[in-house]
Amino acid sequence: MSKEIFIVVGAGQAGLQICTALRASGFEGRLILIGEESSLPYQRPPLSKEFLLGELDPERLLYRKPEYFEKLSVELTLDDAVEKLDASRCTISLRSGRTLKYSKLALATGARVRALRCVGSDSPDVYYIRTLADSLNLRERLQTAKSMVVVGGGFIGLETGAMACKMGKKVSVVEASERLMKRAISPELSEYYLSLHSEKGVDVRVGCEVSHLEQHQHGLTVVPKTGESISADIVLVGIGVVPNSEIAESAGLECANGILVNEKCLTSDANIVAAGDCTMHQNQFLEKTVRLESIQNAVDQAKVAASSMLGGNQTYDQVPWFWSDQYDVTLQIAGVSRSYDNHVRLCGKNENSFSFFYFRGNELLGVDSINHPVMHMAARKILQRKIGDGASILKSMTVDEIAAFSKAKPTVSP
Numbered sequence: 001m002s003k004e005i006f007i008v009v010g011a012g013q014a015g016l017q018i019c020t021a022l023r024a025s026g027f028e029g030r031l032i033l034i035g036e037e038s039s040l041p042y043q044r045p046p047l048s049k050e051f052l053l054g055e056l057d058p059e060r061l062l063y064r065k066p067e068y069f070e071k072l073s074v075e076l077t078l079d080d081a082v083e084k085l086d087a088s089r090c091t092i093s094l095r096s097g098r099t100l101k102y103s104k105l106a107l108a109t110g111a112r113v114r115a116l117r118c119v120g121s122d123s124p125d126v127y128y129i130r131t132l133a134d135s136l137n138l139r140e141r142l143q144t145a146k147s148m149v150v151v152g153g154g155f156i157g158l159e160t161g162a163m164a165c166k167m168g169k170k171v172s173v174v175e176a177s178e179r180l181m182k183r184a185i186s187p188e189l190s191e192y193y194l195s196l197h198s199e200k201g202v203d204v205r206v207g208c209e210v211s212h213l214e215q216h217q218h219g220l221t222v223v224p225k226t227g228e229s230i231s232a233d234i235v236l237v238g239i240g241v242v243p244n245s246e247i248a249e250s251a252g253l254e255c256a257n258g259i260l261v262n263e264k265c266l267t268s269d270a271n272i273v274a275a276g277d278c279t280m281h282q283n284q285f286l287e288k289t290v291r292l293e294s295i296q297n298a299v300d301q302a303k304v305a306a307s308s309m310l311g312g313n314q315t316y317d318q319v320p321w322f323w324s325d326q327y328d329v330t331l332q333i334a335g336v337s338r339s340y341d342n343h344v345r346l347c348g349k350n351e352n353s354f355s356f357f358y359f360r361g362n363e364l365l366g367v368d369s370i371n372h373p374v375m376h377m378a379a380r381k382i383l384q385r386k387i388g389d390g391a392s393i394l395k396s397m398t399v400d401e402i403a404a405f406s407k408a409k410p411t412v413s414p
């Protein structure tokens with residue numbers, strides 16, 4: 001039996017995956033998982049989707065039942081947070097007063113919501129969604145609220161807006177930039193989503209920045225810097241997240257909008273790895289330093305982080321992918337639609353099913369699929385071949401080759 005003590009901080013997606021991967025790789029030492037929330041690790045994606053309808057029990061979100069952690073001999077400490085890391089002594093200190101020594105440490109502390117800071121934003125009628133508790137609060141309020149203004153036209157705001165709309169609420173969306181989900185999707189798709197939400201009756205205003213909020217007896221008025229004010233019972237803010245990297249920063253680990261990790265998910269301290277939303281890494285596929293906020297990134301980085309804790313040589317080189325559900329439309333993203341100079345639209349079985357392939361010259365950069373899961377899975381396979389083993393076989397894939405691959409007829413967009 002190994003005498004080593006591995007500690008994982010953060011009982012979320014990445015933290016759970018690190019524990020699972022460590023045991024699957026034969027680690028026999030003590031394994032401690034510490035989480036600030038009181039719940040066992042659970043799925044966050046449904047929190048802004050079907051969970052809001054109120055039909056799903058919170059237990060259904062749990063990735064694993066308590067027996068799983070017993071079986072894996074994972075010592076769980078929930079409802080307690082790591083407040084201090086002393087990397088020179090290899091110790092962590094918990095809010096409860098305990099100090100623990102580690103042989104290897106994994107930081108999987110995720111991210112927290114970025115707060116809207118303006119006059120009125122501290123109103124109790126302002127909601128956010130990051131945790132199960134947040135989503136439970138909102139879903140309870142949605143039982144009686146008749147109207148909601150969503151501040152932020154990103155994934156979480158739009159998914160929540162779509163659910164509220166489905167529940168018969170009057171929904172408005174205000175987005176500061178000139179188009180929806182600008183950070184992640186192409187202008188063509190932003191346009192598609194603008195029409196989709198508008199057709200469902202949502203009042204979507206882009207290029208509309210919030211100035212302040214005014215509290216009334218029954219709700220709030222969102223006052224934009226320009227344009228008409230909007231009143232509603234509640235406001236949902238979805239303006240991004242900030243990484244939970246403070247304990248790493250105070251311990252002297254290199255950080256820059258997240259904990260910096262290399263391709264083996266090692267931090268600037270050889271005994272400490274990090275994975276998931278709290279990390280910043282040089283992404284081989286995107287060819288830039290990024291902080292990805294996705295299940296794919298959390299899971300794949302966690303596997304690599306676990307390998308590094310055991311002295312392995314796995315590296316992180318996965319194609320980024322993501323999904324979003326809004327109404328009856330599932331968007332699946334593979335790769336990236338940034339800095340492309342031409343794109344091709346391939347149709348699926350009906351007009352509500354299609355994919356955009358984005359190219360720089362002849363090089364395929366990314367594929368966005370709308371209700372087109374078959375093409376999304378194919379795209380991930382195609383794109384993955386650009387990196388990793390036997391790299392660059394498919395560095396340049398032409399429009400015709402893509403079309404032949406999918407056996408579909410391409411429509412080349414201008």
Ligand SMILES: Cc1cc2nc3c(=O)[nH]c(=O)nc-3n(C[C@H](O)[C@H](O)[C@H](O)COP(=O)(O)OP(=O)(O)OC[C@H]3O[C@@H](n4cnc5c(N)ncnc54)[C@H](O)[C@@H]3O)c2cc1C
Pocket residue numbers: 009010011012013014015034035036037044045046047048080081082083108109110111129130131156244247275276277278292293294295296298321322323324325
């Ligand atoms: C509403 C919502 C919808 C989403 N939808 C999608 C989707 O459709 N598709 C997709 O790919 N991704 C989606 N995501 C993103 C995805 O859930 C995250 O990328 C993923 O959960 C990141 O995993 P993580 O382990 O890095 O962080 P988390 O899952 O956030 O886990 C981190 C955990 O660490 C804990 N922690 C933080 N600091 C400490 C500390 N000091 N001590 C102890 N514990 C600590 C936190 O409380 C938290 O429980 C969504 C996220 C949200 C919030």
